[in-house]
Amino acid sequence: MTNLLEFKDVDVHYGPIQALKKVSLEVKEGEIATMIGSNGAGKSTLLMSIFGQPRISGGQIIYRGEDISQKSAHYVASNGLAQSPEGRRIFPSMSVEENLLMGTIPIGMEHCDEDMQHMFELFPRLKERRNQRASTMSGGEQQMLAIARALMSRPKLLLLDEPSLGLAPIIVKQIFKILEDVASTGMTIFLVEQNANHALKLADRGYVMVNGEIRLTGTGEELLVNPEVREAYLGGH
Amino acid sequence: MDIVLQQLVNGLTLGSVYGLIAIGYTMVYGIIGMINFAHGDVYMVSSYLTAIAIALLTFFGMESFPIIIFGTLIFTIVVTGAYGWVIERVAYRPLRNSSRLSVLISAIGMSLILQNYVQISQGARQQGVPTLLTGAIRFDVGDGFVQITYMKLFILFAAFLGMGVLTYVIQKTKLGRMCRATQQDRKMASILGINTDRIISSVFVIGAAMAALAGVLITLDYGAFDFYVGFIIGIKAFTAAVLGGIGSLPGAMLGGVILGLSEALFAGLISSDYKDVFSFSLLVIILIFRPSGLLGKPEVEKV
Numbered sequence: 001m002t003n004l005l006e007f008k009d010v011d012v013h014y015g016p017i018q019a020l021k022k023v024s025l026e027v028k029e030g031e032i033a034t035m036i037g038s039n040g041a042g043k044s045t046l047l048m049s050i051f052g053q054p055r056i057s058g059g060q061i062i063y064r065g066e067d068i069s070q071k072s073a074h075y076v077a078s079n080g081l082a083q084s085p086e087g088r089r090i091f092p093s094m095s096v097e098e099n100l101l102m103g104t105i106p107i108g109m110e111h112c113d114e115d116m117q118h119m120f121e122l123f124p125r126l127k128e129r130r131n132q133r134a135s136t137m138s139g140g141e142q143q144m145l146a147i148a149r150a151l152m153s154r155p156k157l158l159l160l161d162e163p164s165l166g167l168a169p170i171i172v173k174q175i176f177k178i179l180e181d182v183a184s185t186g187m188t189i190f191l192v193e194q195n196a197n198h199a200l201k202l203a204d205r206g207y208v209m210v211n212g213e214i215r216l217t218g219t220g221e222e223l224l225v226n227p228e229v230r231e232a233y234l235g236g237h
Numbered sequence: 238m239d240i241v242l243q244q245l246v247n248g249l250t251l252g253s254v255y256g257l258i259a260i261g262y263t264m265v266y267g268i269i270g271m272i273n274f275a276h277g278d279v280y281m282v283s284s285y286l287t288a289i290a291i292a293l294l295t296f297f298g299m300e301s302f303p304i305i306i307f308g309t310l311i312f313t314i315v316v317t318g319a320y321g322w323v324i325e326r327v328a329y330r331p332l333r334n335s336s337r338l339s340v341l342i343s344a345i346g347m348s349l350i351l352q353n354y355v356q357i358s359q360g361a362r363q364q365g366v367p368t369l370l371t372g373a374i375r376f377d378v379g380d381g382f383v384q385i386t387y388m389k390l391f392i393l394f395a396a397f398l399g400m401g402v403l404t405y406v407i408q409k410t411k412l413g414r415m416c417r418a419t420q421q422d423r424k425m426a427s428i429l430g431i432n433t434d435r436i437i438s439s440v441f442v443i444g445a446a447m448a449a450l451a452g453v454l455i456t457l458d459y460g461a462f463d464f465y466v467g468f469i470i471g472i473k474a475f476t477a478a479v480l481g482g483i484g485s486l487p488g489a490m491l492g493g494v495i496l497g498l499s500e501a502l503f504a505g506l507i508s509s510d511y512k513d514v515f516s517f518s519l520l521v522i523i524l525i526f527r528p529s530g531l532l533g534k535p536e537v538e539k540v
Contacts, residue, residue: 051428077430089425091418101411102418106430109411153430 001028004064004157004188005050005081011058012042012049012212019045021212022059027157027190032183034191034199034220036233037209043192044086046209047161051076051083063157078106080156084146084163092135096126099134099145103152111154119148122178140171147175157188164195176202196233200224239381244505245498250389250458252497253396257451258474259481259489260403261321261444267420267484268440269333271340275324275347277471279445282320282351283452284462285359286313288366302369306391306457314449321445322438329441330434348467355464363463366456392454399450400490403443407486416440420484476520482533491531495519 005027012020019042027033037043049056050063051073061069068076082103090099100119104112120127123144129137134145143163150158163179164172176198183189183202193199200206200220208216208229216223223229258280265273290309299305328347332340373386407413418426419436427433455470456462473496481492496516504512523531 053424053427072432073424073427074430074432077428083428085425085428089422091421091425093421094414094417098414101414102426102429105415149429 001030003027003062004029005190006062007046007059008062009059010046010049010056010061010069012045012054013057014054019054019212020049020056023209023212023214024059025207025214025217027188028205030186030188031204032179032189032191032202034193034203034206035209036193036196036199036206036223036229038194038232040211041209042212043209044161045212047083047085047159047190047192050081050159077153080106080153081159082106082150082153082155082157083159084143084150084161086161086165088139088142088146090134090142090145090149092133094134095131096134096137096145097130099149100126100152103149106153112152115152115154119151122151122181123148140167140175143167143171143175144178147178151182155187157190158182160189160191162193162195163191164193164198172198194233196229197224200229239378239383240505241502242376242378242383244501246383246385246389247505248498248501249494250392250396250497251501252477252494253393253400253490254451254455254493255470255474255477255497256490256493257396257399257447257454258470259478259493260400260447260486262475262478263481263483263486263489264416264440264444266478267486268416268423268437269329269340271329271337271344272475273329273441273444274341274344274471275328275351276444276448277467277469277474278348278351278355279317279320279324279467280448280452280470280474281462281464281467282355283313283317283445283449284456284466285355285364286316286449287453287456288364288462291366291369305369306453309457310395310450310453313453314446317449317452318442318446321441321448324445325438325441330437352464352467359464361464363461365461368460369457388458392458395450395454399447403447404486406443412439473516476516479530480520480523482527482530485530485532485534488530488532495531 003026007023007025010020010023011018023046035043035046048054050061052071053073056069060067063081091102100116125141126144126148129141134142137145147160147163163175172195179189180202191199191203200223203220206218206220206223207214208223216226216228261276262273265271287309290312291305294305294308299308324347328343329340332343370388370391373384376383407416415431415436416439419431419433423433474493477492477496478489480496481488499519500512500516503515
């Protein structure tokens, strides 16, 4: 399988603080890769650096053979990368439908109706609330909206930043079930999570990030049984 | 009674024009959080462009009112829009990541540059345009009468049409959605593939175009203008934007109409010398009770 996305020795600095240290990883076409790490490990920084926010201070980010580390965010988005970011960042004063429409910017309105119907099938809650202002929805619904919005651009690579954050276990389960369905259509997913249990069960391969460095890497199953991972993320069970 | 009605009509006309100019303040504030102090001077430039357009059209022998008015509107709106685009490009975009104060000072600088540039290129004397549309409708009310000039009717029609079209564009079109997305979360908008710099440029062009519409209408009605007209009307429109809730598009229109009406009623019934005192007092009072303006949303810190 070819690499869709590859980080080569990427450094990111916030002023004097180094948030990512020589991070190298790859996401292969058609797989689900995951990155687990605790708060402040640099997971969100890693995802946002793909869109140049912040710009990396060293190394390369290669997407489909092209170094995109100095490209503008809208250029990256127009080339098949979509993100459901940290904090969901849905547009609060827009309706659910309008939020979904925002996802179509990179590909235009051609498949809009069809895709929106598809999203409503994946997330029936969104259909019930299609004309409601996004800010009035619950956290779980907002998370679904953020994922659906990202899917509306028919991305080649879907980037997800902690879709389980702050949600009830039952909702987390639903969301991971939907991600599994989405992945089964062949979409490549790169999932960043603290919820190691769910993420590693879903993923083909995983990375563990500690303090801005990749500490461990392996298949999902390998990491799930790794004593270090169990100790740090799975509560030693 | 007739005075009240007459002043209501006058106030509504004036207010709709304030609203048009206030749109430029409120949209720019909404999208990049700055007060564009050069906006009043963009309006002033459009007054001169109006006179130039009328002179050109008359020179080429086009004298019928519809041709002159549409020719003037198109020319002035396009050229003023270009001014808006250039101003953002040279004075604000290079400071995109600097502090708000730097941009504010740049805006004041831009305002002075525009005033002096027009003063040097067009002369400091007051200029004028001929009256194009004469005549009025009269209604008898009690002992007196209310008179609405055709020009005032045209202003009302054009101003509300302009606001209606803009509201439609912002609410229903793709460009409008992209503007709102950029206003609500610029970083997320760029991650979704929106070229936010281009959207910010469009907002400046839209604001300038609305000011140009106001400029054509007021210039045709009053006839006279000089290089300093942008200052006071700019302050008034800014007041209207704050009154309605800066950042809110319907707020700007509502604020403009309220300001125009209250100013006209105060001038007609109490004293025209103190009408500005009244309108600014109104602003102070509203801000005491509603610090974010009539339709503005209180700023919520993002968590």
